[in-house]
Amino acid sequence: MxxxxxxxxxxxxxxxxxxxxxxxxxxxxxxxxxxxxxxxxxxxxxxxxxxxQAAGAMLGCFGETTTESLRTDAARTRFELGVNAHERWPAVLAKLEEFSRTGRPLLSAPDTHVVLNSIGAELDTDNFKAMLDALDQYGKPWEEMDPHDIPGFNPRLDTRALRAVHLPTEGAVDAxxxxxxxxxxxxxxxxxxxxxxxxxxxxxxxxxxxxxxxxxxxxxxxxxxxxxxxxxxxxxxxxxxxxxxxPTFPGLGFAMIARRTGGDPFRSVVRTPNRGFACGLHVVPQGDGLEYYGATNRLVDSITGVTWMADVRFLAQYSMQQLDERAAGHEVVQWLAGNRPVTLxxxxxxxxxxxxxxxxxxxxxxxxxxxxxxxxxxxxxxxxxxxxxxxxxxAPTREPIVTRTVEWSINEYVEHNLAGWFETGAEAAPQMTTAQIAEYYRTRCVQAYDQLGIDYGLGPDILWYAQGSLLGARRIRRYLRSHRGGGETQARSVGTGSGDTQ
Ligand SMILES: Cc1cc2nc3c(=O)[nH]c(=O)nc-3n(C[C@H](O)[C@H](O)[C@H](O)COP(=O)(O)OP(=O)(O)OC[C@H]3O[C@@H](n4cnc5c(N)ncnc54)[C@H](O)[C@@H]3O)c2cc1C
CATH class of the missing domain: 3.50.50.60 (FAD/NAD(P)-binding domain)
Structure with a gap:
């Protein structure tokens, strides 16, 4: 401008x-x-x-699939919005290319590799499988391949990928x-x-x-x-x-653009499945030796352009471990922080x-x-x-769309926390089992619902936020109580959710 x-x-x-x-x-x-x-x-x-301005701009509806994506009618409708959007991009790029000001192609990567490594707990495996099911359901091309054959991909041995698929038609643009x-x-x-x-x-x-x-x-x-x-x-x-x-909440995301200083460059988007409250770890080639590493996601009380040291560490450390250990020597040329608009x-x-x-x-x-x-x-x-x-x-003035029961939400929250626990290498006492860690998160989550006093099943990211923010909890409680009448916690039986608005 x-x-x-x-x-x-x-x-x-x-x-x-x-x-x-x-x-x-x-x-x-x-x-x-x-x-x-x-x-x-x-x-x-x-x-x-x-x-x-902070987006990795992956054009990735299937790469983004989770176990929730096709579970309810509402989620499927949302998912198909992405599928339909994907078809628009070839024409969009054709008309924009002549206006490009960067000297680099706007399509920064034509394809995507999704890797399944062992660091992210069962959630990764489940989302990876959900992605393959979705690709088959929608008749989209994919191919299983040896992770060693992904150009640029060079994780540390202890976080190496166990499986990888190539999505030949899902790439990314230079946002x-x-x-x-x-x-x-x-x-x-x-x-x-x-x-x-x-x-x-x-x-x-x-x-x-x-x-x-x-x-x-x-x-x-x-x-x-x-x-x-x-x-x-x-x-x-x-x-x-x-x-x-x-209500909407800022989903603060941090990413960085680095100049590669050695080793084979990435030629495609390389990413994990969506995981632990966020959109998965990913690298997006930007051309001219630049690579975008993203992205964190943290719901916060107020809009900010300032990121947390913990998020910087998270992104840098896990990019080096899970994507390319040579990234340690890359030169960061741009820090990007942006607020995703997240609805309740x-x-x-x-x-x-x-x-x-x-x-x-x-x-x-x-x-x-x-x-x-x-x-x-x-x-x-x-x-x-x-x-x-x-x-x-x-429609913006709809009643909140229901896709999960409270019990479903609690289970999902536990899964996301376990994924976060293992990815971040959190330490428990040696005798503590995964089931005990899960039980700890479950108890915390039940307490959170008791305190909120709502019968609406929240997504794991919103729940995580409500637990850590008095302001957030108050906003969520006030809105849901006025919309769903009363507010005693009910519906604690496991259900499949429904795609209806209520
Ligand atoms: C780190 C990160 C990675 C992401 N990766 C991807 C991805 O790979 N693929 C994907 O599809 N999406 C991605 N997203 C999400 C995507 O960026 C958003 O969904 C989308 O860009 C939202 O666009 P928007 O125009 O609605 O909002 P914004 O991009 O936030 O634009 C709103 C604009 O309004 C302006 N504005 C604010 N207040 C006023 C005012 N009072 N008057 C006038 N102007 C105002 C702001 O300056 C801003 O430029 C990512 C987001 C983040 C933060």
Whole structure:
């Protein structure tokens, strides 16, 4: 955006998009392509704390599969959003390539290798198997191979991979390069990009009529789309505190880009399955000898661009152990920290809000970069009054989607903690068995539910957060009690969950 700074800020537009991450820019591009009038994108060019600028941008729906991905109707619908998004990328890259500003291809890796090593407990094995089942169910290509044959892959012997599969059609894009290319294409098409923040949404008689920028400048708009990532919820609240939104939490992620100083480079994405509260350990080639190592995930109380020393250690140590021991000598050229927009039920929030003229698109958590072109298509349709291309279940004012019972949630939480326990090399007394460690986590989890006093089965990441944050626990309890009536903990029997909203 800084390439041609805007001197004259517009006073009017047909559509104002608040947020210049992947969702905002892809939407602007789609609207311009359809000739939907004047489009203004507002967002600071530094994008600090945003998710897109920190993303590994793996286009990986199958590489992301977990045992939960296809277990319920709702989860399957969400999963298929990723599958459909994947089909959009060849055309997206074809149109963006000529606007690339980095001198490197936007498709930074054409394929992925998923490795199963022994460090991450049963959860890894289960998710690996779930991935193979999903690939077969959807008729996607994959091939089992010898982990030694993966270019660049050179883990330490004690964390060597036991199995590996090649996913020939799932790669990754250069997130930062794609954002730059989108900005250039938007400039070329005549969309206005304002390098500032929106202070508040402006409304009159229950209709959103525009936005006010940080410097007080007003832009009138026919429609305002809020696509400001984790900042979206607070922005929407500037128009009314009463809008009944699913709560969102910042999922702080840390990653780094390093320059390789020796050994064979990675030529594909190499990753573990999704594991222990996070998206698995991965390396994504960036071209020019650069490699992206990611990523941590920690739900936090407030949005921040500052990462924890523990997360730096985690990523550096496990990248060296599990991906390439020569990484110890690589030069870190960029630290990346971003906040994933995480909703209470884990599903995106895409749809119109009650004050007319206001649309929300956020809550994409781990794969918003990948899904952005498809979501842009959907939102453009909705803005044109046409049928959308994704399921309406993601409406932001829905009741929280139920995919697990409390008992299921407790078991899942135990599995994730065990995975974390073994991956981090936590020490127990020598006579302590895995079953005893599991029992310890189970007891803690039951206590957490008793304290929360809710009957809604939370995802392991949200539960982990609620346990460690008074503020988080209070927010979750207040929201769920007002939405699910009463609040006595019930439904403690193991169930398969349901995909229905309640
Ligand atoms: C470390 C990490 C790794 C990830 N890896 C992947 C991956 O491999 N694949 C994948 O698909 N996804 C990945 N994700 C998730 C993905 O980045 C997000 O789902 C997606 O980028 C969200 O895009 P967004 O546009 O909604 O939000 P953001 O990227 O957060 O963009 C919101 C923008 O709004 C701007 N903004 C905020 N407040 C205001 C305001 N008041 N006025 C104007 N503008 C404002 C911000 O500056 C920001 O640029 C990763 C995320 C992280 C953090």
């Amino acid at each position: 800084t390439e041609h700074a805007i001197t004259e800020k517009p006073r009017q537009a047909d559509v104002v998009i608040v947020g210049n991450g992947a969702l905002g820019l892809f939407l602007a591009d789609e609207l311009m392509e359809r000739g939907m009038g004047s489009v203004v994108v507002v967002g600071p060019s530094h994008r600090e704390t945003g998710a897109s 930062r390069g794609v954002l730059l290319a989108l900005e250039a294409r938007l400039r070329d098409a005549g969309a206005v990009q304002v390098d500032q923040s929106v202070r508040r949404l402006v409304s009159s008689d229950d209709v959103v009529t525009g936005v006010e920028l940080d410097d007080g400048h007003l832009i009138e708009a026919g429609t305002v789309v809020v696509a400001a990532g984790i900042h979206s919820e607070s922005l929407v609240r500037t128009v009314s505190e009463d809008i009944d939104l699913i 039920d884990g599903f995106p929030m895409i749809g119109w809000l009650p004050p007319s003229g206001l649309y929300l698109m956020t809550g994409t958590y781990r794969d918003g970069f990948h899904c952005a072109p498809l979501l842009a298509e959907h939102v453009a349709n909705e803005l044109q009054g046409k049928p959308g291309t994704i399921d309406p279940m993601f």
